Amino acid sequence: MVERIRQLIEYAGLSSSQFADGIEVPRAILSHILSGRNKPSLDVILKVLSNYRTINPDWLLLGEGDMLTKIATPANTVIPETIAEPVTKFDEIAGEVINGKVQNEVTAETVKLPALKEDKVVKQIVFFYTDNTFSVFNPEV
Structure with a gap:
């Protein structure tokens, strides 16, 4: 999961400090997660998912599927x-x-x-x- 959090930070184009501030998690906690010292708590995961609603929870938690959730559109529908x-x-x-x-x-x-x-x-x-x-x-x- 740590690697997927790194990918999300890179995708968002933020530094780890900016990402921590954005999800309202102390920078030290995110630093410990990224260094492998601690595993992400449920609170941290919920804050990531609530701030990045387009992230696929299955991808973040289990590494399954695509990083971003897909928007369901009826067949033959073109989004301008x-x-x-x-x-x-x-x-x-x-x-x-x-x-x-x-x-x-x-x-x-x-x-x-x-x-x-x-x-x-x-x-x-x-x-x-x-x-x-x-x-x-x-x-x-």
Whole structure:
């Protein structure tokens, strides 16, 4: 499992200190895990999985399957490239949650998404913030 944690750190493009800070684990604990002195505790594993939701738990725990979870899509469905790429301008879309709904300020720059097919409706939008928190927006239909 130590080698898979190393792979995850490399995949995330972080130093071990940045990774430890990101998952809110003391740097010394991560250092001891990476050196082989200690094995990862359940708490550390849960923090990794909760901060890196795209990581396949079977891969991290057992070394089985691919590193990243696969997004289930119906057969013959093509995901447009503009949707598949992550949006990186979350700081410009900051808002507060009121009664379970995110209230956004109008910003000068709007993120452009491709038009959806007529039979598709947005179900949920999740905003991830740099402090590792998130807000969920469920638009009314």
